[in-house]
Amino acid sequence: MKKLIKYISDIGSYFLMLGKVFKSHTKSSVMKELIMKEIDDLIINSLGIVAFISFFVGGVISIQTALNLENPLIPKSLIGFATRQSIILEFAPTFMSIIMAGKVGSFITSSIGSMRVTEQIDALEVMGINSLNYLVFPKIIAMLFYPFIIAIAMFLGIFGGFLAGVYGGFTTAADFTQGLQDTFYPFHLVYAFIKTFFFGMILATVPSWQGYYMKGGALEVGKASTNSFVWTSIIIILTNYIITQLLLS
Amino acid sequence: MIKVDNITKSFGADEVLKGISATFEKGKTNLIIGRSGSGKTVILKCMIGLFTTNSGEIFFEDQAISKMDIGAQRTLREDIGMLFQGGALFDSMNIEDNVMFPLRMFSNDKRPEMLKRVNEVLKRVDLENVNHKFPSEISGGMKKRVSIARAIVNNPKYLFCDEPNSGLDPKTATVIDQLIQDITKENNITTIVVTHDMNSVMEIGEKIVFLKNGTLVWQGSNQEIFKTDNKDVTDFVYSSDLFKKIRNIQIKEH
Numbered sequence: 449m450k451k452l453i454k455y456i457s458d459i460g461s462y463f464l465m466l467g468k469v470f471k472s473h474t475k476s477s478v479m480k481e482l483i484m485k486e487i488d489d490l491i492i493n494s495l496g497i498v499a500f501i502s503f504f505v506g507g508v509i510s511i512q513t514a515l516n517l518e519n520p521l522i523p524k525s526l527i528g529f530a531t532r533q534s535i536i537l538e539f540a541p542t543f544m545s546i547i548m549a550g551k552v553g554s555f556i557t558s559s560i561g562s563m564r565v566t567e568q569i570d571a572l573e574v575m576g577i578n579s580l581n582y583l584v585f586p587k588i589i590a591m592l593f594y595p596f597i598i599a600i601a602m603f604l605g606i607f608g609g610f611l612a613g614v615y616g617g618f619t620t621a622a623d624f625t626q627g628l629q630d631t632f633y634p635f636h637l638v639y640a641f642i643k644t645f646f647f648g649m650i651l652a653t654v655p656s657w658q659g660y661y662m663k664g665g666a667l668e669v670g671k672a673s674t675n676s677f678v679w680t681s682i683i684i685i686l687t688n689y690i691i692t693q694l695l696l697s
Numbered sequence: 698m699i700k701v702d703n704i705t706k707s708f709g710a711d712e713v714l715k716g717i718s719a720t721f722e723k724g725k726t727n728l729i730i731g732r733s734g735s736g737k738t739v740i741l742k743c744m745i746g747l748f749t750t751n752s753g754e755i756f757f758e759d760q761a762i763s764k765m766d767i768g769a770q771r772t773l774r775e776d777i778g779m780l781f782q783g784g785a786l787f788d789s790m791n792i793e794d795n796v797m798f799p800l801r802m803f804s805n806d807k808r809p810e811m812l813k814r815v816n817e818v819l820k821r822v823d824l825e826n827v828n829h830k831f832p833s834e835i836s837g838g839m840k841k842r843v844s845i846a847r848a849i850v851n852n853p854k855y856l857f858c859d860e861p862n863s864g865l866d867p868k869t870a871t872v873i874d875q876l877i878q879d880i881t882k883e884n885n886i887t888t889i890v891v892t893h894d895m896n897s898v899m900e901i902g903e904k905i906v907f908l909k910n911g912t913l914v915w916q917g918s919n920q921e922i923f924k925t926d927n928k929d930v931t932d933f934v935y936s937s938d939l940f941k942k943i944r945n946i947q948i949k950e951h
Contacts, residue, residue: 478801567785574745574857575799576774 462657469585469653472578479586486590490552490652494597497551498544502535502601506608509534514618524619528627531609533636540601541640542688545647548597549680553655556587557676560659561669569660580660587652594648595641602640643691647684654680698723699744699855699887704753706739713739715911716753724885726878726901730893731908732933737891738859740908744889745779745857746770757855775803778848780858780877784840786832792819792843793828799851818846822876838869842876849880856881858890862897874900895934898922907933 473479513530560583563569572579606628613619619627658676662668699721706714713736721727729737742748744755746762755762757773765773779785786795793815800811819825822842832840841861848856858877862870878901881888890897898905902919907930915927922934 475802562788566783566788567781568787570747571779571781571785571787573747574774574777574779575802576771577802 461661462654465580465584465657465660466653468578468580469588470581472581474577474582474585482582482586483589486586487593489555490587490590491593491597494548494551495600497547498597498601499604501547502540502544502604503608505539506531506535506605506610507612509539509605510609510613510624511616511618514613514616523627524623525627525630527613527619528609528624529630530627531613531624532606532628532632535605535609536602536636536640540598540605541644541647542684544598544601545644545651545684546681548594548651549655549677549684552651553676553680554673556652556655557659557662557673558669560656561662561672564660564662565665565669583660584653584656587656588649591648591652592645594651595644598640598644639691639695642695643688646687646691650680650683650687654683698758699889700756700759701740701744702754702756704740704743704750704755706736706743706748706750713911714743714750717908717911717913718753719906719913719916721887721889721906722904723887724881725903726881726888726890727904727906728898728902729889729891729906729908730898730902730933732893734910735908736911737893737908741857741859741889741891745777746774775799775851776854778851778853778856780841780844780848780856780861782860782863784832784837784844786840786843786847788832791829791831792824792835795832795843796846796850798847803851814850815846818850819843821849821880822846823872837864838866838873841865841869841873845873845876845880849884852884854886856886856888858888858892860892860894861890862892862894867896870894870896871900877901898934 474482510527510531513527514524517524517526560569563583569579569583572582610621610624613624614621655676658672658679659669662672701717701719703716703718704714705712705716717736717740729740731737739748743750760769760773762770762773786792787798790798793812796815796818797811800806800814804811806814815828816825819828822845824839824842824846827835827839827843832843835843856877861873861877865873874897877888877890880886890901892898898919900919902922905915905917905919905922906913907915907922907927909929915922915925915930917925922930925931
């Protein structure tokens, strides 16, 4: 019962935090710099890992699909089709977001948590600065560019699948391309980017909440980062289910 | 001048401040002393607005904080400089940007003007040629000085210091104490220092407030603290071996 009350209180505290983030704005000249820095930290610095993982996972999806096609009546174009659908619908938006919960989420929690432990957040408050606006708002704005990362993940995932499929000798370029074009619903892209937007907001705010309200010392910063990853992942998976149910069923 | 009037503060069932009233005078270094857990830092955090009191009132120049609107509270905070125990410097910024931070947030000056002021205050705290270093690249004493520079860059009317000497060697601690006192006199500001360092009490304790278990049990000056027969105060003062020996020598001489 106590745990349940704590969860409810945490949810309340999360939404109260969101309210405070949009109050008492930091001076615009300072905020511009903060937003640029967050875009660099959260978006640009994530491009490498996103590109690497997407490219190779795309290749693996393509190879695994090819190896499971034992029936000669099933066309080889299915490899391109399966790769496209897997990457656009789930891998790029959802599983890349889980990976980002580990990279970006832990970074956000540990950086804000360290500021809490070393009284840097108190210093902001004493100066009369809305620390939530100063720390979290630029992250939210930076994560509006998150769909850009996912678009790159989609492109590189499919490209990796193409290279692995064609140059691995599992299919031809023509078959793979035909598969990519088969029964393509543009709404699937819309669906993917809608959920990417929500995941971006979750990635910016849940780890911030974990870091901002943590108590204790250095050890607790580590624990908060772990909790941040766990809760961000859970919320992403639940949101994924809800959005899929609403938009695709 | 800052006045606290019968303030109380509890954390759950734990009553940390039990009706404290005191006045902290302008142009003086006011010290709040007491053993660990006596409520020193809590009263400081109540005064700077990081904690809200359960009852009682805090006045800044006869203006009650609770009666101020948000705008007035914000303006008041621009007049407050704070030296945190660990310095609380922003890790992601170099020393120059750390000290410039309050100016960037609250003044409309251009960068060259702000830089001029930053260099002035860094010189005032005897730190030069460190502008482009990061907090992780300087010593504990230097961090405290940078923190003082950041606290005074906006010409505050009130300076709060939480354990300014913790973790410093005795000589550096004396330098920091002296710096705090000099800045208080030069700018005629109200300074409140939370400490349990008896050297600070001797050096800069113009007004001392002694807390025990959340209550104010004694107040006076650094001259009076060694003459008082208040048992709580004498227990605290002479808990240090050095002061015990000095007292024994004085007793023998008499």
